[in-house]
Amino acid sequence: MKLYCGKVNEKFINKQVTIKGWIKKIRKMGSITFLDISDRYGLVQVIADETIKLDNLTRESVVQVKGTVVARKTPNDKLKTGKIEIKCSALKVLSLAKTTPMIVEDVTDALEDIRLQHRYLDLRRNVVRDKIIFRSKFINELRNYLVKQDFVDVETPCLAKPTPEGARDYIVPTRNAPNHFWALPQSPQIFKQLLMVAGFLKYFQIAKCFRDEDLRADRQPEFTQLDMEMSFIEEKDIMRVVEKMFKHALKKTMNLEIQTPFRVMQYDDCMNFYGVDKPDLRYNLKLADLSQYFEGTQFKIFNNILLDKGVVKGFAIDQKLMTKNEFETVQKFATDKGLQIAYITFKDGHKFEGSIARIIEDGKANTAFNSFGFKTGTLILCAGKQDKVNATLGAARIACNNIYKFANPDELAFTWVVNWPLFEYDEETGKYAAAHHPFTSPSKQSLKNFDTDKANARARAYDIVLNGYEIGGGSIRITNTSIQKRMFNAIGLTPEQAQAKFGYLLNAFDYGVPPHGGIAIGLDRLIMILTKADTIRDVIAFPKNSHGIDLMLDAPSAASAEGLDDLFLQVKEK
């Protein structure tokens, strides 16, 4: 009987079986040799006596073993197959392995570059391969839910049209026409809107997307998103579908029951209470405006800021007395956001130590700290203009969690963030740009004056946030031509430029467009969170490294001169 290594168990005792797998360990004990043989399903112990030829056999070699399943005298509870072992009657080496360039075990000391260069060995480690297997199962359950809800899975083109600015598209030359290029899509945005014009009503796709951008540690040049769009709906319809889809998939794959509907937070509240637009709600440390407690303080810096319409805000950490070292770690992380922070510790309701402990009046400090309802702990403070104070404290809040580990690693804290600004102000150019993209509908309250009061205009946009990461975002789209024209005008596009950039979508809207909206979920990041991986590279089978290089393939790599000739191209002289 042929069995997978990990599926041999006590039901097969006294049966003849054949297994095939990779040798993980070879231990010789006198005339007996113990072999651990493994496959995707697990590991089984094989005993070979001296009649079995094992000369030169190496770890990671692929073998076929025939033998009889027998009960172990001393069962190993840690192993699925621990109640049995296989007494080998014949062993055949299918592929003899050389010494591997890295340790192929759950714990390895290999550097990431070595792991990526030999990804086929890295993926042989259960802890790595299991994440890819989870990815497969999880995405399949997302699909199953959507297909049951009558969503249509539509493949949109990878060879598409370059956007005129072109900075971040990958472009693809073709042998069939000189100086003509395809572009790899940054998202299927326009295609999915066209599918709504075509009457598909409910669309989804697990879509590969591409961005030729400067690489950050948590980005990949190609990434995968779950892309969705629906017609005749409002924000809540999209939100309910996404929640139910996650509920289904998490139950099926992780046996988790999550609460739905998810919490919904106003964008302004996010910024005010958590200092970020993607708050990690697994721990509290909520920011509070403490200005009232520091009015007229002898600490000149705070007092001047308050007189200058600034704010003093802070958050309190119950029970923890922050050390100077810890504070310096937090400060280093937070001051990237533009402002200095300060801290004061308290014992039994009274000021104790801290960077500004000696400067601030006892009464003011104690009252501010006590306003959180705590007696002993640490108060982190920041003063200045509201936006920068929020951002700085938001970073400090994250740094404190990094130190004290308040967040439960097993918790999934989903939240929606809604009511986003419609525009983003660019301090360099002094101009407003679309915060999301120019097809995002203004909120109903902003419809009248979004183009004249850009600073306050709000969007029918929604992000979904999990444990401090943005895992997706979407919006209700503009489908009214006059609003779309005002929008283009607001971001400084002439009608001619708008037509050149988005003409085929705008033309489509002339022939009967339903109201529609959608969302895109970043699957790499979501699966990274669910598998508790350190980087998105861990949940991608063959990732690029953090510099955008595929070390296994040694790509990107040079093309031949003839190859470029065929494409009517040459490398530019400097």
Added chain:
Amino acid sequence: MKLYCGKVNEKFINKQVTIKGWIKKIRKMGSITFLDISDRYGLVQVIADETIKLDNLTRESVVQVKGTVVARKTPNDKLKTGKIEIKCSALKVLSLAKTTPMIVEDVTDALEDIRLQHRYLDLRRNVVRDKIIFRSKFINELRNYLVKQDFVDVETPCLAKPTPEGARDYIVPTRNAPNHFWALPQSPQIFKQLLMVAGFLKYFQIAKCFRDEDLRADRQPEFTQLDMEMSFIEEKDIMRVVEKMFKHALKKTMNLEIQTPFRVMQYDDCMNFYGVDKPDLRYNLKLADLSQYFEGTQFKIFNNILLDKGVVKGFAIDQKLMTKNEFETVQKFATDKGLQIAYITFKDGHKFEGSIARIIEDGKANTAFNSFGFKTGTLILCAGKQDKVNATLGAARIACNNIYKFANPDELAFTWVVNWPLFEYDEETGKYAAAHHPFTSPSKQSLKNFDTDKANARARAYDIVLNGYEIGGGSIRITNTSIQKRMFNAIGLTPEQAQAKFGYLLNAFDYGVPPHGGIAIGLDRLIMILTKADTIRDVIAFPKNSHGIDLMLDAPSAASAEGLDDLFLQVKEK
């Protein structure tokens, strides 16, 4: 109550409903107007009296209708919603449509270029959209089957390594390094083999693949394949999985019961009996060697060919007396394959008419025709070297079916074709190349001398054929280093060249490779056959036209000089 147009039925009579959809027809009858309003689920009739404002309302506009469902006096049996209609109490225009550039109905006179340019309207036609919806459902059932069988769905990179010859890869420049390129994969072949080295055991992926080739009518620069690979298996294991997967998906999506296992044909038999390597088995017209009947014939051409070790082969068509016109159509199609054909008709067992009826002896002709067991009908003949005779008659056989429509359009005739030649002889270069790819294992019988007797070497390769189309192919791979070296040598690759081209795969095989094999199924073509579409363009949401142009996007298109600058490229001067 909100309902989809196509889901309003007699259960809702006397209920207030709201529907949203596209106006397909507007008929004014005195003071009453009938509106046909449609969505993906179907069409419903709305009656509006003169209180409802309908000024300027156009076909294809998107409207919201509130009203009461009432029974129709004269039900329309052809319509799902034909027992009812909606008495409109309020109508709101959500999007007013301009006159469409094509008729948006199942039957349209629009040329394909117009349809592709306005694909969002073409897709609004039920006959087109339904094919894309079928595609979604069918592919989802393929996935479901494979996931249940513990296959892992792994996404492999789109940005991969250019193959050194590079002729047919799309290459992709990047801003991050001058003269460095990614390549879009022609298939995930090497990645899936690496996944076997990594121990995934069973892999699949619905993979987008790319080829920058000269375009034929039934090819697209990007296409979709179901890619699979398994470890520790033989041909029959792959074949059984594919059969069961199709059985499952066809039952679920089309309620079809297909017979499994599929027929298995030897490659040589295909060529001898059908003249092609992808026979359409829905009709017979089997080729037979008729040489014996024409030995010593007075028809010099046949006689000389037979004396020169050639053959006379043919097939017979029962009951059909081919006309001269029909024969000319068949001949035109067949002679592309290199030889002339001839025909003779028979009535009641006796020679009647035909291109060589007067030249061939009655007795020989009648005996040859009667050998098929027919009395009345047509005999198609061809003489020459075996290979060309087969190819010519294979084409003639297809042409005859095109005329007489023997094939049942509802039948699905699957067959495997096995025992393929390992090499292909290139008459131009006088060299042998790998018929499939150089990782295809020689058959067990060919292992000894495949590299010394290339003409007769056979491969462990298998194609799956449906109704005369190759819908997929695969093989058991070489995993033995010494056989792989002999294979590279046989196709003229030096060890250095082999290492440069396939080094990372060969290196991986040094660390424990399981025996493995797989298959790739061309989904565009398969779904074209299942939906009885005319071209694969009909089953792709946003296809390129037959010249490889996306008419809707107007792509590929020119890149800006600055865009190319960023990529360190310039267009080559002639």
